[in-house]
Amino acid sequence: MTQVISVVQEKGGAGKTTLLITLASLMVADGARVAVIDTDPQHNLEDWAKKEEIDLDWIFEDNDEKLIPTIRALKKASPAYDVILVDTAGFKSAMAVYAINAAGLVLIPSKANESDAKGAIKTYRHVHGVADSMDKDIGAYVVMMDVDPNTNITEAILASLEEQEVPRLNAMCAHRTGFKEMMSTGRGPEGSAxxxxxxxxxxxxxxGLLDYYGGHNGKA
Ligand SMILES: Nc1ncnc2c1ncn2[C@@H]1O[C@H](COP(=O)(O)OP(=O)(O)OP(=O)(O)O)[C@@H](O)[C@H]1O
Ligand SMILES: [Mg+2]
Known part of the structure; x- marks a missing residue:
């Protein structure tokens, strides 16, 4: 079965494309067959994938009504994709609803600042709303990006997520130049990144959130 993971956050610039590229390239290195879909009119993900440094397939699709049929077609590919990762634009949109709808897992990146955290909390509630309306179980986790761990602001942001009962990964992508370099190299993160x-x-x-590694989306 192909797992669909969507990266969503209604606040722009929180690290969506960075997180998606990072996970895609690490999974390809682990032998996964990966497809990525760029739905953001900025084309950042496509521009990265086009460099063809990483062995994966990509599609650009900015027509929201075509996203689900596109994913359906990719799921029928032979050999099957292990994972399809969907990048979205940094605002609330019909496209984001479709991307949430199609996903078994939603990742919500957030940098350690007030507006990203607010966006992450709202996005988490939105994912729940969409999942509820579909009577579906969609796992959603905040992933902290561009983090300088031992600062007061990081502590405060983590505390506010906890207070709002928004689940997040304990692991974070630290503030590293290696994450920025990926856009120009077309590769994954290197060095300490x-x-x-x-x-x-x-x-x-x-x-257990990644089917490729034997997980079941956190479900039994
Ligand atoms: N861990 C990190 N270390 C250093 N820089 C980072 C890190 N994560 C993200 N960034 C930088 O933050 C900026 C925004 O990241 P990115 O483009 O991934 O966000 P986005 O959510 O996809 O933005 P948009 O909403 O415009 O699509 C980029 O310059 C990226 O290099
Ligand atoms: Mg982006």
């Missing part, structure tokens, strides 16, 4: 990224992938595996 890679180590930081691997901690995020490892936690997703341990939580």
């Amino acid at each position: 890679k180590r930081s990224a691997q901690s995020v992938l490892a936690e997703l595996q341990i939580k």
